[in-house]
Amino acid sequence: RRLYFDTHALVCLLEEKGFTTQQSEVIVSALVEIMNTNLDMIYKDMVTKVQQEIALQQVMSHIAGVKKDMIILEKSEFSALRSENEKIKLQLQQIKKQVTDEITKVHADNKLNLNLEKSRVKELHAQQDRALTQTDRKIDTEVADLKTMLESHKLDNIKYLAGSVFTCLTVALGFYRLWI
Numbered sequence: 001r002r003l004y005f006d007t008h009a010l011v012c013l014l015e016e017k018g019f020t021t022q023q024s025e026v027i028v029s030a031l032v033e034i035m036n037t038n039l040d041m042i043y044k045d046m047v048t049k050v051q052q053e054i055a056l057q058q059v060m061s062h063i064a065g066v067k068k069d070m071i072i073l074e075k076s077e078f079s080a081l082r083s084e085n086e087k088i089k090l091q092l093q094q095i096k097k098q099v100t101d102e103i104t105k106v107h108a109d110n111k112l113n114l115n116l117e118k119s120r121v122k123e124l125h126a127q128q129d130r131a132l133t134q135t136d137r138k139i140d141t142e143v144a145d146l147k148t149m150l151e152s153h154k155l156d157n158i159k160y161l162a163g164s165v166f167t168c169l170t171v172a173l174g175f176y177r178l179w180i
Helices: 007-016 021-045 049-178
Strands: none
Touching: 007 021
């Protein structure tokens, strides 16, 4: 086996760093032993080119067998699946048409109901507006009646006040004349 580093140069380097020649050689031989062990373990897991070609031929023969099986399945099973798929597509289109018709019908019903509700709401608002207008007129009439009544009471109060003032003046003048 080849080593990918110079063992003599490593021994010399270790000697320069303070190791003895014997220590340096022991360290380098231990490193070489470790590398050899690691390489043996790596080589155990590897395959030779001949083994690889045999395995490739086996895989290729399995693939060819699977291809033949797939062709047979395609002719028998896939044609049945295709016809079933076509049936399902037709059913789906029919269901889609029915759903579209139902949606259109519901939409029309909702639109009609909405228009009816709008007209009911408009009529209700019109009735409320008429009732509000009548109530406003009644309130205006009552306010006018109250103002008229207030004015008449005010006039009566002024009359009574004027009469009371003149009566008091007359009485006061009467007392004044008696004492004078």
